[in-house]
Amino acid sequence: MKEILTNNRDETQKFAADVAALSRPGLVIALNGDLGVGKTTFTQGFSRALGVTARVKSPTFNIMNTYRTRHFPIYHFDAYRLEETGAQDQGFEDYVGTDGVTLIEWPQYMADLLPNDRLELTFTRGNQDDSRSIYINGVGSAAAIERQL
Numbered sequence: 001m002k003e004i005l006t007n008n009r010d011e012t013q014k015f016a017a018d019v020a021a022l023s024r025p026g027l028v029i030a031l032n033g034d035l036g037v038g039k040t041t042f043t044q045g046f047s048r049a050l051g052v053t054a055r056v057k058s059p060t061f062n063i064m065n066t067y068r069t070r071h072f073p074i075y076h077f078d079a080y081r082l083e084e085t086g087a088q089d090q091g092f093e094d095y096v097g098t099d100g101v102t103l104i105e106w107p108q109y110m111a112d113l114l115p116n117d118r119l120e121l122t123f124t125r126g127n128q129d130d131s132r133s134i135y136i137n138g139v140g141s142a143a144a145i146e147r148q149l
């Protein structure tokens, strides 16, 4: 487990760009943490680093958005609304951990669909308004990514 501290959204997006540079198709990134802590901000920085120009926002109502890049698709989930219904029988397994990189906000609501090998990022608020601690836990093959960050 590693921890990094960011002091503002730009630093979180810079960190996301570092993660993007190490990402390969099939990687799943679980983005843990409360509302407003920076999960979507991270996804914006990640996507932009791979050349996405579309505006990235939380797919709260449609659960998943896809962004095309030159390298691989990005599947961006916000599982918050699955708290009640669960994630079964919606075809999400056709995306998670397949040909793209999958980023999942509120991953606890799609726990059954998460592969064992994954990068777990946990965001918490720091002492200052704009500071965040990000805990990095690379599980299985994602341990190599944690080591390089």
Ligand code: ADP
Binding pocket: 006, 007, 008, 009, 010, 011, 012, 033, 034, 035, 036, 037, 038, 039, 040, 041, 042, 058, 105, 129, 130, 131, 132
């Ligand atoms: P979430 O997706 O976790 O609900 P968002 O990324 O949508 O959160 O919102 C995070 C908010 O916090 C944004 O308004 C962003 O500008 C602000 N913010 C302040 N400091 C940081 C930081 N260090 N990292 C990320 N976001 C930050």
Ligand code: MG
Binding pocket: 039, 040, 058, 078, 105
């Ligand atoms: Mg969000």
